[in-house]
Amino acid sequence: MISYRDITLGLEKLGLDRSTPVLAHVAPSRLGEIRGGMETLLGAILATIDNVMMPAFTGSTMIIPEQGPADNNLDYGSGRDTNLNASIFSTQLPCDLPEAQICEALRAYSGTYRSSHPILSFCGLGLDVALIDQTPADPYAPIRKLMELNGWVALIGAQPAENFSLHYAEFLAGRKQFVRWALTENGILECPHFPGCPDGFHKIDYxxxxxxxxxxxxxxxxxxxxxxxxxxxxxxxxKEDPFSLLCNSLSCPRCNLVRRSIKSQISNNWQPE
Incomplete structure (x- = not known):
């Protein structure tokens, strides 16, 4: 059984402290039994790190339109029934990630702020400055601002595929991303720069x-x-290897669309000697 002290010592061994803003990806289900549950886990994190944010993603807001851009990994027109069950985004909409309980615990904590992206929002404490400028057109604003603040990313039992910041790297490198649409209180909003497959992200560790x-x-x-x-x-x-960090599955539709985009760019830029 993991104790409060085990958690704080673990964070300290990673070099994290009160002066370090942190994007934390936390997977409680992989940590084993925690004495005191979510209250202990969140308490230990906040006792060690003053300024922390976590993903508060809400895929339940997404809808599928009748038509849209090509090569977007969407079956347009297939959402006529499922769209009726889409949630309307608000800052009070619960996170629906598989490990949502820790984000929900943070969201309920006094003084937290949640960004307004209808699919890819973040919840944070002491990091309003990093969260306030996120828009549907700029999903990576919190990552960019946290970099300016000399922030760190921590995977606390989480897998490399959950390291969302690597999608920002893909964006900066010019890699193909996607477009999704979400239901909001102001109607349906287009959300560009939607990330692709993260299953090859473990390769960055090397x-x-x-x-x-x-x-x-x-x-x-x-x-x-x-x-x-x-x-x-x-x-x-x-930039050195445009195919790097893609997954190894030959049947992955998102990675295959990225590969097709890369090959097209290479072909268009090729010039005979």
Missing amino acids: YLQDELRVTTVGDAAWYAVPLDILVNSAVALI
Whole structure:
């Protein structure tokens, strides 16, 4: 069983402290039994880190339109029934990620602020400045601002595929992304720069060996790295090898669309000697 002290020591071993703003991806289900549950877990995090934010994503707001751009990994017109069950986004809409309970605990904490992206919102404490400018057209604003604040990203039992900041690196490197639509109190909004498949993100760890901090708490590995090092390393890697960080599944529709886009760019830029 993991205690409050185990959690605070684990965070300290990762080099995190009160002066470090952190984007935390937390997977309570992989941490094992926690003495005191979510209250203990969140309390230990907030006792160690003053300024923290977590994903508060709401895929339930998405709808499928009748038509849209090509190569977008959507079956247009297929949502006539499911669209009726879409949720209207508000800052009070519960997060629907698989590990939503920790974000919901943070969202209920006094003084937190939630950004307004109808699909990819974040909830944070002491990081209003990083969250306030996120819009449907600029989903990566919180990541960009956190980099300016010399922030870190921490995976607390979470898997590399949950490291959302790497999607920002893909965006900066010019990699193809997608468009989605969400239901809001002001109607349906278009949400560009929607991320692709993250199942190849574990490959970045090899290039971060000197910078990635790792510790084990209970049965789970925890990781932390400065955001600027993570994002800049990934951007450089993608620019050197445009196919890097894609997953290995030949049947992955999102990665295959990205591969097709890369091959088209290479073909269009090719010139005979």
